[in-house]
Every structure is written in structure tokens, then in C-alpha cells.
Amino acid sequence: MTIKAIQEELIEEFAMFDDWMQRYEYMIDLGKSLPLIDKQNKTDDRVIKGCQSKVWLDAELKGDKMVFSADSDAIITKGIIAILIRTFNNQTPSAILNSNTDFIDQIGLKEHLSATRANGLTSMIKKLKLYATAYQAKLNS
Amino acid sequence: MFDVTAIRKDFPILSRKVNGRQLVYLDNAATSQKPQQVIDCIVDYYSSYNANIHRGVHALSQEATDVYEASRKKIQTHFGIAKPHEVIFTSGTTHGINIVANGFASILSTGDEIIVSQLEHHSNIVPWQMLCKTTGAILRVIPMNQEGGLDMDAYQELLCSKTKLVFVNHISNTLGTINPIEFMTQKAHQVGAAILIDGAQSCSHIKPDLAVLDCDFYVTSAHKMCGPTGVGMLYGKEAWLEKLPPFQGGGEMIDQVTFEQTTYAGLPHKFEAGTPNVCGGIAFGAAIDYLNAIGFDAIAKHEEALLDYATKKLLAIDGLKIYGTTKEKTSVISFNIEGIHPYDIGTIVDKLGVAVRTGQHCTQPIMDFFNISGTVRASFAFYNTIEEIDIFVAAVERAKMMLS
Ligand SMILES: Cc1ncc(COP(=O)(O)O)c(C=O)c1O
Numbered sequence: 001m002t003i004k005a006i007q008e009e010l011i012e013e014f015a016m017f018d019d020w021m022q023r024y025e026y027m028i029d030l031g032k033s034l035p036l037i038d039k040q041n042k043t044d045d046r047v048i049k050g051c052q053s054k055v056w057l058d059a060e061l062k063g064d065k066m067v068f069s070a071d072s073d074a075i076i077t078k079g080i081i082a083i084l085i086r087t088f089n090n091q092t093p094s095a096i097l098n099s100n101t102d103f104i105d106q107i108g109l110k111e112h113l114s115a116t117r118a119n120g121l122t123s124m125i126k127k128l129k130l131y132a133t134a135y136q137a138k139l140n141s
Numbered sequence: 142m143f144d145v146t147a148i149r150k151d152f153p154i155l156s157r158k159v160n161g162r163q164l165v166y167l168d169n170a171a172t173s174q175k176p177q178q179v180i181d182c183i184v185d186y187y188s189s190y191n192a193n194i195h196r197g198v199h200a201l202s203q204e205a206t207d208v209y210e211a212s213r214k215k216i217q218t219h220f221g222i223a224k225p226h227e228v229i230f231t232s233g234t235t236h237g238i239n240i241v242a243n244g245f246a247s248i249l250s251t252g253d254e255i256i257v258s259q260l261e262h263h264s265n266i267v268p269w270q271m272l273c274k275t276t277g278a279i280l281r282v283i284p285m286n287q288e289g290g291l292d293m294d295a296y297q298e299l300l301c302s303k304t305k306l307v308f309v310n311h312i313s314n315t316l317g318t319i320n321p322i323e324f325m326t327q328k329a330h331q332v333g334a335a336i337l338i339d340g341a342q343s344c345s346h347i348k349p350d351l352a353v354l355d356c357d358f359y360v361t362s363a364h365k366m367c368g369p370t371g372v373g374m375l376y377g378k379e380a381w382l383e384k385l386p387p388f389q390g391g392g393e394m395i396d397q398v399t400f401e402q403t404t405y406a407g408l409p410h411k412f413e414a415g416t417p418n419v420c421g422g423i424a425f426g427a428a429i430d431y432l433n434a435i436g437f438d439a440i441a442k443h444e445e446a447l448l449d450y451a452t453k454k455l456l457a458i459d460g461l462k463i464y465g466t467t468k469e470k471t472s473v474i475s476f477n478i479e480g481i482h483p484y485d486i487g488t489i490v491d492k493l494g495v496a497v498r499t500g501q502h503c504t505q506p507i508m509d510f511f512n513i514s515g516t517v518r519a520s521f522a523f524y525n526t527i528e529e530i531d532i533f534v535a536a537v538e539r540a541k542m543m544l545s
Binding site: 019020021024025028052053054073074075076077114117 | 160161481482484485488489491492493499500514515543544
């Protein structure tokens with residue numbers, strides 16, 4: 001599936017709910033399916049700053065595709081990172097770098113996050129793209 | 142008679158909705174809401190007599206000056222201060238602390254000691270660290286105990302002839318602990334040290350009598366006690382205020398200015414450089430009038446009932462732990478639920494209309510002491526109700542169900 005198609009799928013899934021309590025419940029469920037980062041990889045260079053909660057994010061290259069794993073001490077944050085990873089997992093670095101994350105606004109997620117969480121979300125996207133840039137460079141070399 | 146239903150009608154914001162639900166505002170330790178009487182006072186100032194003060198010959202300026210100075214007298218009376226010029230208008234607690242810290246820079250020398258408590262707000266630790274850096278003075282810290290109280294034995298051991306200044310908050314913003322400031326003041330004076338008390342968290346719950354307390358300095362912010370943001374007060378004993386150099390240079394604070402030399406104006410103007418927050422100062426007085434009309438005894442009684450009720454109901458939730466359990470505390474509850482991040486709880490209860498604060502509350506040393514990353518903090522004011530606490534506790538229970 002393309003990134004775009006997965007994003008469309010997520011927009012549809014979130015549109016099924018009537019209110020934000022249900023959407024948060026769904027996000028918490030998504031958080032439970034997050035591919036977890038190995039304990040020994042929870043190092044300072046894999047931490048994302050800018051959240052009240054901590055987020056660790058790691059990426060590997062399998063063939064020409066990126067595979068992400070992550071964790072957080074807060075469960076809603078886990079849900080947010082799970083949504084992002086679902087769209088980017090098993091995609092090439094160039095597909096990730098050429099994608100946008102407008103679907104987050106279409107879900108309405110950003111406006112329903114507190115300012116600190118919205119900042120955290122921006123930092124997560126930055127870090128995901130940073131990994132993609134690094135692996136893109138590696139593939140090109 | 143204390144009638145919470147009638148009181149709530151004074152606060153227009155309390156009837157609004159957030160996230161489609163009735164707002165339950167339990168973040169009063171961060172800032173209080175404002176009654177119509179204070180809002181009207183602000184509107185009236187700008188509609189009827191806005192002018193620059195202390196410098197005009199015209200009628201408006203005179204009127205604004207009179208009301209502003211009358212407000213200073215209200216503050217003086219309210220806090221039990223001997224002289225009106227011992228009341229310095231500031232932009233808030235942080236500003237007041239910085240005036241004192243800056244003033245002590247010219248008094249302290251290498252080896253002198255400043256004592257602060259482990260319960261302090263970040264905004265109150267940093268100025269002292271800066272002061273120690275510039276003067277070579279040493280910062281000592283009064284440790285806290287498991288209940289969230291200060292260790293008074295340790296305090297007395299820290300006090301010595303080198304101690305020049307003690308700084309402590311009257312009430313901890315994170316835990317609600319009421320510190321024994323009378324005792325601490327006496328002990329500080331016994332070794333010849335001055336004491337500065339941060340009343341940011343106490344002034345909305347307790348009416349302090351500074352004449353009896355005998356502290357050397359006291360600071361607070363109007364916004365914590367139903368007044369506007371950006372205004373507060375510094376009390377200092379006359380002798381101290383005479384001794385300390387001014388903090389900022391500018392208009393209002395001078396007597397004679399030539400390029401060779403400037404002589405400073407007398408108190409309080411020496412510490413009030415530039416055009417002050419005239420409207421804020423006046424509205425601060427209106428807030429004090431409002432609170433006194435309700436009465437601090439009635440406020441304390443109502444808040445205590447809210448605290449007791451909320452504490453009991455929260456403790457009935459499995460895995461919930463309250464931080465700050467001293468007998469002497471105000472209506473602040475900091476808590477965590479085992480295995481759940483405070484940030485997650487705060488997010489869910491917000492969706493249910495309940496405003497609480499999460500995180501470190503600008504008190505990292507307290508978080509380090511308990512070895513936690515943060516807490517959920519609910520803080521109640523006199524306009525909160527038992528029904529609101531029921532809504533809050535139900536929201537916490539729902540959050541717990543969703544998150545575990
Ligand atoms: C105990 C304490 N001291 C100082 C402050 C700082 O007050 P302000 O930001 O109004 O200067 C606060 C505010 O949260 C506080 O709770």
C-alpha cells in the first residue's frame with residue numbers, strides 16, 4: 001500500500017467515531033499495536049524531546065524499505081506515534097521524504113491535542129524524516 | 142452566609158463549555174478566575190479615567206492617581222502592613238523576588254549563606270543561584286520529608302551567623318503544604334538573617350497579618366487571588382527597602398537627574414520605575430475587596446470541605462497515590478495512578494471538561510525527591526463545588542479505565 005492509501009484508510013477509520021473520547025480510545029488501541037523498540041535501544045540519541053512524555057524512536061533498513069520501532073511512557077503518545085509509523089513502515093526512504101502529513105489535520109488530530117502534544121507530534125515527524133534522510137543517503141552511496 | 146451558587150454567578154467564565162462539556166476548572170493554583178466585579182473595574186478604568194499617574198496636573202491624572210494610591214492602601218490594610226510606602230507594586234511574584242535578590246547582590250559577600258527550601262518553584266530557585274554566582278555566597282537547601290513537609294530540625298541546623306537571607310514559600314504550589322512561616326521567621330531573626338516569604342499560593346486562601354508575622358519581605362501575584370495578570374506586590378520593611386538599591390532605572394524612580402548624578406526618589410517610587418500597570422494595580426484592590434466581602438474564614442471552611450471530600454473519593458480509586466500529605470495543607474491534590482502517565486490522565490479528563498495541570502509544576506526538585514516524572518494536580522478554589530468534584534473523580538475513573 002502507498003503512504004497516501006494508508007493515510008486515507010486512517011482518515012476513514014477516525015471518521016467512523018462520533019466523538020473525541022471514542023477517537024482517543026481508538027488511539028490507545030493503536031498504541032498497543034506499536035512495534036516496540038528493544039529495551040537496549042532506549043538510548044538518549046533515540047529520545048524525542050518536546051513532549052511532557054518521553055518517546056524513543058528507532059529505524060532500520062530492510063532491503064530498500066524502512067522499518068520503525070518506538071515506545072513511550074505515555075499511552076496516548078504511543079497511539080500518536082503508532083499512527084505515524086503505520087503510514088511510514090515498509091516504505092522506501094524516498095517515498096517517506098516525498099510524502100506529506102496533511103492527513104493529521106484531516107483527522108482533526110492536531111486541533112484536539114494540547115499545545116505540548118502538538119509540539120511533540122511535530123518533533124516526531126521531524127525525527128522520522130531525519131531517519132529517512134540518513135538512510136536515503138546510505139542507499140545513494 | 143457563604144453561598145457558592147451565588148458566588149459562581151460572579152464568575153462569567155465558569156458557565157462556559159469546553160470540548161462540548163461544562164467546564165470544571167480545577168487549575169486554580171496556576172491562576173484564579175476573575176469575578177465580574179474585577180472585570181467591571183478594569184472596564185471602568187479604561188472607559189472613565191485612564192491617564193498616566195503621579196505626573197499630570199489635569200483632573201483625569203489626579204483621579205487615576207488617587208484610585209491607584211487608594212488601592213495601595215487597600216493592599217496595605219489587607220496584609221497588615223504598617224506603612225503604605227512599604228507596599229511596592231510589581232508585575233508579580235517573580236518580579237518581587239528579583240528586586241530582593243538584586244538588592245542583596247550589594248549586601249552579600251563570599252562565604253555568606255542563603256537558605257531556600259526544597260519545595261520551591263523554579264522561578265524562585267534561579268534568582269538565588271544567580272545571586273550566589275555573582276556574590277560568592279552559598280546556597281543551602283532545607284530538605285523535605287515523605288509527607289511533603291520541611292524538616293525543621295535540618296532548618297535549625299542550617300541557620301548560623303553566616304546566614305543572611307532565608308527564602309521560603311508560604312504554601313507549596315505542587316503539594317499544598319503550609320510551611321510554618323512564623324516559626325521560621327523567628328528562627329531566622331535569632332541568627333540575624335532576613336526572611337522573604339513567597340505568598341503566591343497562600344494569598345487566595347489565607348489572609349496573612351504581616352505585622353504579627355514580622356517577616357522582612359513578602360511577595361505575591363494578584364492573578365492568584367482573583368485579580369488580573371501582570372501585577373503583584375512586594376512588601377518590605379521600611380529599613381530594608383531604604384537599604385536595598387533600586388532594581389530598574391527609569392522615570393518615576395528619580396528625584397534629580399543630571400548627567401553627573403541622579404538621586405533616587407523615596408519609597409515606594411524608588412522601586413517603581415516607568416509607568417506602572419495602573420489598571421492592574423487598581424483591579425488588584427478590587428479583587429481584595431471582593432475576597433474580603435466573602436471572608437477568608439468562609440473561604441477556608443469551604444475549601445477544606447472540598448479538600449476532604451476530594452481526598453476521600455480519590456483515595457478510593459485503586460492504585461491512586463497522593464503526594465503531599467501533611468496535616469497542614471491547602472486545597473491542592475497532586476496524585477498519580479500506578480502504571481499510568483499523568484499526562485494521559487490530564488488529556489482524558491480535559492476531554493471531559495475538567496481542567497487540571499500535569500507535569501512537574503515548575504518544581505523538579507520535588508519530582509526528583511519522589512522519583513517521579515510528574516503528577517496530576519487538581520487545585521480547588523472557593524467557587525468550586527462538591528458536584529464538580531464528583532465530575533472530576535468520575536473523569537479520573539473513566540481515564541483510568543481507558544488507560545489501563
Ligand atoms: C509558589 C509560587 N511562587 C511563584 C510563582 C510565580 O508567580 P508569577 O508567575 O505570578 O510571578 C508561582 C506561580 O505559579 C508559585 O506558585
